[in-house]
Amino acid sequence: MGHTVGMAGGVAALCVLPFLAGNAYLEHLLALWMLYALLALSLNIVIGYLGELTFGHAAFVGVGAYTSALLSTQLGLPPLLGLPLAAVAAALFGLVIGYAALRVVGPQFTILTLGFGSILYTITNNWVDLTRGPMGISDIPPMAIGPMTFTSARETYFLILALVLAVGFLCHALVNSRTGRAFLAVRENAPLAASLGINVFHTKLLGFVVATAIAGLGGAIYAHYIKVITPDIMGVQNVAALIIVVIIGGRGTIVGPILGALVYIGLLEALRVAGPLRMVIFAALLTGTVVFLPGGLVSLWQRWRTTHKADNNLPAGNGVPSAEGGAE
């Protein structure tokens, strides 16, 4: 019950937030927060639930962004149609790359995804006839659903917020289903999972393809919001940013990536006063988080709840859920 109330309160707060922002710049930051939250939620499926580290995620964001941008600028396709096609295109790339890379696990898989990501970046950067190379694509039309257009930061914020809530719900349903329990079993102990009849490769491929589809969706939304994209969207900085967001917030949870995105966007802005030292301080804070809070920010709440429980009640079981807290 407390879970549901907390959820409703959180969603209400997210809906009111842009009206409190007061200026367009803050609203832009809020929209970016939601975008990063969406992308981090998708990456969390691979890092948090499947337990594999991928360095290729930004490439799929790029595939989605370029697909929808090219379809709307070259063929005049409405962005609303481009959105699902961007997800499909990213998922197809995810299927092919996942099929090849998921044959190996651990660091080898990570290196393979880094390689595939670099290949996609290089192709995008050099195929000037199609992608205009480093000049990028500009004048991308805004997202529109019927008469509604999403040009302002506030409108875009609500559009992405809806997607974040939808994907959050998908993840919640996942971890509370047979499919998601198979994901966690594979993460925890692949040989044991296989002995119980779980096809480890197919399970991982499913998670990887879904994650890349959502990444493509996020990329397309970004393209129609910012209106200009360059191959940098697939760059290593973006890969690192998304991994940082997931790990700082708390991998394997739903609130974690959303919280991590807020900290990432918020901290980068707050540290602007530090001038050139900004990235140094930021890096130090990140390192500190990883060292002292390996479970991410959400583990603070879990830790508090555990001690709180222990103080009030009889010695209760260890109340740290590794997946999303199970609301029955």
Added chain:
Amino acid sequence: MNGTSMNATSMNGAEILAVQGLTRIFGGLTAVRDVDMTVRTGEVVGLIGPNGAGKTTLFNMLGGSMPPSSGTIRFDGTDCTGAPPHVMGQRGVSRTFQITSLFPSLTVLDNVRSAAYRTTTAGWGAAILRTAAFRRQEAELKRKALDLLAFCDLEDRADTLADALSYGEQRRLEIAIALAAEPRLLLLDEPAAGMNPEEGQRLVEMIRRIRERGVTVLLVEHHMRIVASVCDRLVVLDHGVKIAEGPPAQVLNDPEVIRVYLGREPVDA
């Protein structure tokens, strides 16, 4: 389905596992050589032999995690030679591992629920739509999982992380995990390793109750007292070759078996 529990105590159940000429070669070493053996429905069969006799290699081949170099494995009348582990798991062969193997950062209840993969059908799509079938399945799954935890004396640990259990509890959870898949054949790899005599006795009781549930058991074990008190039949391996087979009383008095265990000649005590 109905037949298995009726056959549980019968020695003459149908052949559930038939192994013929099974061989596994690692480079120049033949770990398992030309082994024939059968297991009948409802039996508890012990696989014994000194260290390095090839017991775990044989187990790995039966569980699908290691393809045989030659020979055939038939499970329930179907040729399963070289089938990967998840296929053996799907067909109803569950196993435990020599080194403690569970899902460490999941709760005890979720360990068992994850392990019941084979027994459920409604997945992610059904969970998104919250279909009636999904809700029924999940309620049933939780009930079954709690029953199984009670069966393994773990019901008061349901919300504990598997990582935080004591060693004895972890070994019992491993059995609960294997049983959650509702196997037809359960392969137990040294379940008593590291247990004290009292825990060993509890294990014997548990294996008897597993058999009463209609599950056929193949057991690798070093503790002769456990093997002798729980097994209907023993198969003895030495240097990868089957050297004896039969009821425990007969096999454990076989001079050849005593020789491989104690070295050299049988001793008149």
